[in-house]
Amino acid sequence: MTLTLELRPEEAAALSAKATARGVDVATLLHDLVAHETRTENGEGVGVLPEGAAEKARVAALLQTWRRAEGLPTLDDGATHTPVAELFAQWEAEDAQLTPEEVEAERRFWEDYSRDRDNRGVEI
């Protein structure tokens, strides 16, 4: 459902300030308000996320806000999250096409890389 609501300037400013203070965008803040106001006596409500999930949603929204500021694609405008396992499976399928010589070159590169990193120890 799409709602159109005309806010007074002071309401809009207060809402925006509240969202900024919580590190979320205004839409996320409004969804939280709906969740809070529709909660029943035993704490259940429409759109109420478990605590961990709500926190993950807050952080994800914050990351998107910063991405937007950086001009990076966001989850809201088409960028997609690829789980690590899926990414690794995709790479392994690609690597299965390597020749034995390429496999050996990869092995040498990463052995050397890891050894250097171990010797380096502390980063900047």
Place this chain on the structure above:
Amino acid sequence: MPGFDFIVLDSYPLGNAALPLVRPSSTLTESERCRQWMADCEAAGSVLLVPAIAYYEEVRDLYQRQAFAKVPRFQQFCFDPARYIPLTRDHLTNAAQLWGQMRRTGQTTADKHALDGDAILAAQVLSLNLQPGAFTVVTRNAAHITRFGLPAEPWENFTP
């Protein structure tokens, strides 16, 4: 140790993300086990987070080695929209404040002229306002991170 909702990756273990599994051997190296650990953590429900400064610390080594072909995979892992913590102006300002505070109190781990990426990483993590107990920073240099009041430990310390 219980799983965390959020796991922040320092440059190590992050650098293992682009490691290919092309070894014919069935015995995994530490780096390969660490790579698998990252996948297992996410599969178990943890959100992996990549601070921009940790990305920088690792990708520069690939450039230094002229391993240009390996950069896109590393970027694909790091820049995922649910994983990457972009570096903002506030992060830099807050990192500078943390750095100044550490220097004043004699808690230094880097040369005065070094960038001290740990302060930037700490500022990026602190800006997320994560709940204590819900996250940890996975690193080889836990002492460098805990001085900023953040939890930190090596990846081997817990199973997903």
